[in-house]
Amino acid sequence: MTAGVNKISLWIMAARPRTLTAGASPVIIGAAAAYDTGLLIIWVSVFALLSCMLLQIGTNLANDYFDAVNGIDDENRLGPVRVTQTGLIAPHRVKQAFIICFVGAAVFGLPLVAWGGFTILAIGILSILFAYLYTGGPFPMAYMGMGEVLAFIFFGLVATGGVYYLNSHDVTLSVMIAGAGPGFIAAFLMGVNNLRDIHTDRAAGKKTLAVMLGEHAARRFVAGLLVASLCIPPLYLVFNPGQPMVLLASLGIVPFVPRFLKVFTAPIDAGFNLILAAAGKYLLVYALLFAAGVLA
Numbered sequence: 001m002t003a004g005v006n007k008i009s010l011w012i013m014a015a016r017p018r019t020l021t022a023g024a025s026p027v028i029i030g031a032a033a034a035y036d037t038g039l040l041i042i043w044v045s046v047f048a049l050l051s052c053m054l055l056q057i058g059t060n061l062a063n064d065y066f067d068a069v070n071g072i073d074d075e076n077r078l079g080p081v082r083v084t085q086t087g088l089i090a091p092h093r094v095k096q097a098f099i100i101c102f103v104g105a106a107v108f109g110l111p112l113v114a115w116g117g118f119t120i121l122a123i124g125i126l127s128i129l130f131a132y133l134y135t136g137g138p139f140p141m142a143y144m145g146m147g148e149v150l151a152f153i154f155f156g157l158v159a160t161g162g163v164y165y166l167n168s169h170d171v172t173l174s175v176m177i178a179g180a181g182p183g184f185i186a187a188f189l190m191g192v193n194n195l196r197d198i199h200t201d202r203a204a205g206k207k208t209l210a211v212m213l214g215e216h217a218a219r220r221f222v223a224g225l226l227v228a229s230l231c232i233p234p235l236y237l238v239f240n241p242g243q244p245m246v247l248l249a250s251l252g253i254v255p256f257v258p259r260f261l262k263v264f265t266a267p268i269d270a271g272f273n274l275i276l277a278a279a280g281k282y283l284l285v286y287a288l289l290f291a292a293g294v295l296a
Helices: 002-015 021-036 042-069 091-116 118-133 147-168 173-196 198-204 209-213 215-239 244-251 254-260 272-295
Strands: none
Touching: 002 042, 002 091, 021 042, 021 147, 021 173, 021 272, 042 091, 042 118, 042 147, 091 118, 091 147, 118 147, 147 173, 173 198, 173 209, 173 215, 173 272, 198 209, 209 215, 215 244, 215 272, 244 272, 254 272
């Protein structure tokens, strides 16, 4: 019994639950925007959420697997324990798990394709493809400074706009602006992760954006992503003056400010894991407050 529980806890750790808000948050905002226009379809939004969550988990597991087999992770890693690199779970098991997650995302996506047509098919194929190519394939995109860009696009614009499109068969400028909020925070989360790993990534030849920019510029860039997320609610309000409560989303950062300020000055060590945890919480708080503002 204990061995079974321990195995489950290892898989939960490998799924990196603190990052899963990146998959849920844009769906929350997209669904809220659809509800505001009277177009929300519950089953569509639930299936989109399940597909996004499986895609996020699959990406995390693929990252765990490919960073180990590519020699990126080693005993000097500062981040949470990686199950492949440490041998806690056999590599082939981790590979099977991320494939199952991608297949599961596709299974939940099939009814959405039937409902939303070619646009949703294209989004689904690209989402799974880039989830794999992030650290897999002959030219891993995470190793070429594309991590933050992909996070912004897929966990911001694509997910939010896609959920709204599924409900309404339309996409508006306002919805895409709304999607930029969780996109910037997801990119911030990715940027903090890469800043934490800058020294080990450089040594392993992994060219993240942090490695390319250098530590000082990377700190400023990451902070800029956070500031950009705060600008989205006021910008959204310009196009939707009847929804002033969305500004509460910007205030959601207040409890996390002391932790985020450490991005500028804290030494590059395991303490950055606490900033990452705060970023995941802020992303969910931001999404809930923004959605509440849209519905108010």
